[in-house]
Amino acid sequence: MKRWALFLAAVSALGADSHLVEGNPASPVRVVIFEDLQCPDCADFRAMLDRELLPRFGEKVAFEHHDFPLAKHAWARKAAIAARFLETISPVLAVEFRKTVMADQPKISVETFDTYWAGFAKSHGVDAAQASAALADSALAALVERDYQDGVARGIARTPTVLVDGEPFIETFPLSGIVKSIEREIALH
Numbered sequence: 001m002k003r004w005a006l007f008l009a010a011v012s013a014l015g016a017d018s019h020l021v022e023g024n025p026a027s028p029v030r031v032v033i034f035e036d037l038q039c040p041d042c043a044d045f046r047a048m049l050d051r052e053l054l055p056r057f058g059e060k061v062a063f064e065h066h067d068f069p070l071a072k073h074a075w076a077r078k079a080a081i082a083a084r085f086l087e088t089i090s091p092v093l094a095v096e097f098r099k100t101v102m103a104d105q106p107k108i109s110v111e112t113f114d115t116y117w118a119g120f121a122k123s124h125g126v127d128a129a130q131a132s133a134a135l136a137d138s139a140l141a142a143l144v145e146r147d148y149q150d151g152v153a154r155g156i157a158r159t160p161t162v163l164v165d166g167e168p169f170i171e172t173f174p175l176s177g178i179v180k181s182i183e184r185e186i187a188l189h
Helices: 003-014 040-057 076-089 091-103 113-123 128-134 138-153 175-188
Strands: 021-023 030-035 062-067 161-164 167-170
Touching: 021 040, 030 040, 040 062, 040 091, 040 175, 062 076, 062 138, 076 091, 076 113, 076 128, 076 138, 091 113, 113 128, 161 175, 167 175
Parallel strands: 030 062
Antiparallel strands: 021 062, 030 161, 161 167
C-alpha cells in the first residue's frame, strides 16, 4: 500500500460536514474536485488522479471530493448518495466505490443503477437493506445537495471542475497544466 493511501483513513474522524480526502488531509495544499460519478470526463480525471497525481503528490496534497451531479445524468445523484453512505462506513470503501462506478459507467443505466449498487454493496460486505435504504436517506441527500449548491455559488457548471488554489481546470485538461499549478502551490507552502 502506498504511504499516501494511509492518510485516507484519517478523514473518517472528520465528521459529516467534511469531505472525502485522498492524499494528505492535513496538507494546506488542497485540490478541490467537483465531480459527477456518471460523467465520462470525471472518469478520465479519476484515471489521471490514480495514475499520475496521487502517486506524485499524495503525501503533500489533499485531494478533496465534492459531489456535483448534473441534472442531465439520470443516476448521478443516487451514486453520490451511495458514495456518501459508504463514507460513513469506510472512507477507503467510499473511494473504491467512486473509482468502480466511474470505471463501470458504460455498464450502468438509470434502470440498472439500484441493482448495480446492491451488487457492489453485497460484494463489499455492506448490509443490503442498509445500502438500499441509504438511497432514500434525506441527510445523505442533503450533503450531496450542499456540495452542489456550493459549486453553483462558485460558478461551477461543468464536471469535473478541479480547483487548485482557486485556479479552475474544467472538463478536459492536460496533465502538465494541473501539475504545474499543484507544484506552484506546494512551493508556496
